[in-house]
Structure formats: C-alpha cells, structure tokens
Amino acid sequence: MLNVLSIDAGMIEWSRAQFALTAIYHWLFVPLTLGLAVIMGIAETCYYRTKKPFWKDAAKFWQKLFGVNFAMGVATGIILEFEFGTNWSNYSWFVGDIFGAPLAVEGIVAFFMESTFVAVMFFGWKKVSAGFHLAATWLTGLGATISAWWILVANAWMQCPVGCEFNPDTMRNEMVSFAEVALSPFAVDKFCHTVISAWIIGAVFVAAVCCWYLLKGREQKLAVESLKIAGIVGLVASFGAALTGHQSAARVAEVQPMKLAAMEALYNGGVDQSLTGIALINPFAQPDYEQEAEAPMKIAVPYALSILATNDPHGYVAGINDILNGYTKPDGTQEPSVEEKIERGKKAIEALANYRQAKKEGASDSIVNCQLSMINSNMQYFGYGYVKDKHDLVPFVPINFYAFRVMVGVGCLLILFFMVVLFFVYKKDITAAPKWLHWSAIVMVPLAYIASECGWLVAEFGRQPWTIQDMLPTWASVSNLQSSSVMITFFIFLVLFTTMLAVEINILLKQIKKGPEL
Secondary structure, three states: OOOOOOOOOHHHHHHHHHHHOOOHHHHHHHHHHHHHHHHHHHHHHHHHHOOOOOHHHHHHHHHHHHHHHHHHHHHHHHHHHHHHOOOHHHHHHHHHHHHHEEEEEEHHHHHHHHHHHHHHHHHHOOEEEEOHHHHHHHHHHHHHHHHHHHHHHHHHHOOOOEEEEEEOOOOOOEOOOOHHHOOHHHHHHHHHHHHHHHHHHHHHHHHHHHHHHHOOOOOOHHHHHHHHHHHHHHHHHHHHHHHHHHHHHHHHHHHHHHHHHHHHHOOOOOOOOOEEEEEEOOOOOOOHHHHHOOOOEEEEEOOHHHHHHHHHOOOOOOOOHHHHHHHOOOOOOOOOOOOHHHHHHHHHHHHHHHHHHHHHOOHHHHHHHHHHHHHHHHHHHHHHHHHHHHHOOOOOHHHHHHHHHHHHHHHHHHHHHHHHHHHHHOOOHHOOHHHHHHHHHHHHHHHHHHHHHHHHHHHHHOOEEEEOOEEEEHHOOOOOOOOHHHHHHHHHHHHHHHHHHHHHHHHOOOOOOOOOOO
C-alpha cells in the first residue's frame, strides 16, 4: 500500500519541523487579521451611524494596520498549503479527494471575497456610498473568517475523519458526504474556539496600541474610544473562548482520549477524575506512565476533569495506560487494546494486498468478496498496521501538559485584564490610570500570542503520531525524498519568515508612531 520502509527517517522529522515552522509563523498573522477585522468593522459602523469624521479616521487607521498584517498572512498561508504536496505526498494521495475539497472552497470562495472587498475597503472611500463601503469592510472580515472556517474544517477532519469511505480499487479514501466533513461537530467546535480566540488577539493588540498612545500623551480620543471597543470585544471573546474551550475538550475526550490524557498527564483513568492545576512533570522527558500511579506533586480540582470531559462530575475519563491496554467504556462496550488494534490493522493491510492480487489475477467473486469483507471489518484500525511499538502512540506528555496550562492560565489573566480596562474606561479616567496598567496592556500582546500558539501545540502534538487520527501515522504520510532537501528549505523558510515578521513589525510600529491621518 504505502512504502514506508524506504522512507528516509530524517525526512519525517524534518518535514514535521518545516510544517510546524510554517504553521507557527502563519498563525502569528492570522489571528490579528481576524481580530482587527472586528475592531475596524465596529469603528466604521460607528462612523456610518454618527457621521462623525473622528470615527472615519479611526476606522481608516485600524484598516491600515489590518492591511499590513493581511498581506503577510496570505504569503505564509500559500506556502503552507503547497507543503501538503511537496512534503506529504503520500498523505495527499491517500486522502486528497477529501482534504482537497475544503482547501479548494477556501481558495475559490474566501480568497475571492477577500480580494474583491479588501480593494473596495482601501480604495473606495470616495468612490462608493458609505453603506456600500461599510458592507465591504464587514465582508472583508467575513471573507477572512470564512477562509479560516475551511482551513479549520480540513484540520478538524484530520483530528476526527468523517464522511469518507476507503475504496480498495483506487487505494484512496473518498468523500461520501461533503456535509459531514464541512459541518462535523469537531469542526464547528474548533472553528468557534479558534476564531473567538483570534478576536482576543485583535482586542489585546488594539488595547496595547491605545495604551502606548496614552503613555505618550497623544491621540487620547482615539485611544479612549478604541479601548472601549477593544475592552468589550476582548472580554466577551475571553468568556466565549472559555465556553467553547470546554466544549472542545468534551469533544476531544470523545474522539481523541489519548490527547486529553496527555494534556492532563493522566496515567490511569477512572470516574470522579480531578483536573490537575499543576504537577511536577519533567519538561524534557516522557514520564514513566506505566510505573507511576499519577503525576508527582499534583495539585488538582476534585471532579473537574470529569465535568470538563463528560459534563458529569462522576464521569469516566480514560488514562494513557487504559487506552494502551484496553478498557470498558461507561456504556459497556469494550475498547480494544493497542496490540489488538495493531493486529487488526495488519490484517486490513494484508487483506488489501490479497484483494488487489485476486482482482489482478481474475479470481472468483467469492475469493474477492472474502478479502473485501476482511478489509471492511478491520479498516477502522488500518493505520495501526503501520505501528511497531504501542508506546509510539503516546504523545509527548510534557509539551501537551504545560502548553494546555499556559493557554488556560493566560486566558484567565486576559479576562481579568479586560475587566480592569473596562473599569477604568467607564468608571475612572483611563487617561490618568496608573502606568502599570498601560504597560500591562503592551505585555499582554506577547502573552496572548503565546497562549494562542500553545493552543495549536496541544491540538497538533496531542494528535501525534497520527497525521489523520487512527487512519494514517506520520511516517506513512511523508514524501519519499531525501531529508537534506527538506532541511535546506527549512532554513530558507526560517530566514524568509523571520524577515517577513521583522518587516511587518517594523511597518506596524512606523504606522502606529505615525498615528491616524487627520
């Protein structure tokens, strides 16, 4: 089926590293694009309703910063999509009929919307009516959001593959329901949580710019009015991220129990599970989860993990060892051990080879159908047939454990931050607020980005070693290339993306120092 024996071992790690590099840099631009789209839309809506020139200047200022960031995001996003074909050709060939569909829709629909209306937004102030321009501004943001939707649909399908069937004649997974792929509960939860978290990034960025102006004693009206918008958007989005995060965690517990176990450093599961606040996990080594009863020096909230995963304080949550050795689900069904899944996966691979050989030799229908039946009965464990050691199926616990806590911890801090900002904006004089508040807004920008990137670390590291959950491991997904070729392009991209980031930051800072055009 997939010739993984001839794959250069270094190719796997370098391909993962290059894709991670591109994705991390890309995600530095995307959330700010989505967040600023909301801020600039609200500012222009205020101008449309009040006709005050101030709001027009404010909208144009935030749109200018949006435009700089938007251009950089497009560049990194295109490279990211091409890497599926260059570095992960086995993956693209195996599931391209499914995975390519949302990417194609994203390119045709979302990019079309963005490229059309972004031109009207930037160059149409004196050429179209105020209502049409307002619509163009919101549609630009909507186009960026729709673009994110289709990208997240594709990613969600990798986390929870639905709406597809394996065709042994074409040796590919083929889509049987576009609606299932596009509207899967996993995709909906991921989209809501990701986009709402991007609104937080936009709100924090705006708050930081405004507080910098207040520190410098300039652009005070812009700063105060924009802080009102950013504070409200940020606080609502922070609570929304907490709510959608809870729903996402429940979905992960349902379809990716190993990811949740790694996030919690939960070795042996059960009912009435507590949520770990902090534990002494070695950040540089995989814990000996088969020997330890639980993470050392653990401080936890009773019943909270069961509530998070099952919405029931007494709900059952599987641990790493339970998943490896097999366990009985609350509904009485038995989840096979990893060894059983590996054996059934090997049967599926063997039956597939026999089926194709029988078809090639013109064997009788009974022989062909017997092999086809064997494929179908074991296909759900197909990917396990490429696994040699069950321990390879345990994600690196320290990264998942700490990244999850950084994400949640900063999220709680942001809720407090936006509450304080709104208190000073509406109840006090924000222009005379303590300098520590203004500086804290600036510090919150890198913290918010770190939390956002940690969310993606949990999502992607927690899925390892699967490219597609339970269907295709990473070592069966890469292209049959020499690792040296990927290594070279890795460093080229590193230099390129770092330069692009430095250029964007430089342009943004210059535009912020320049201020709005009055």
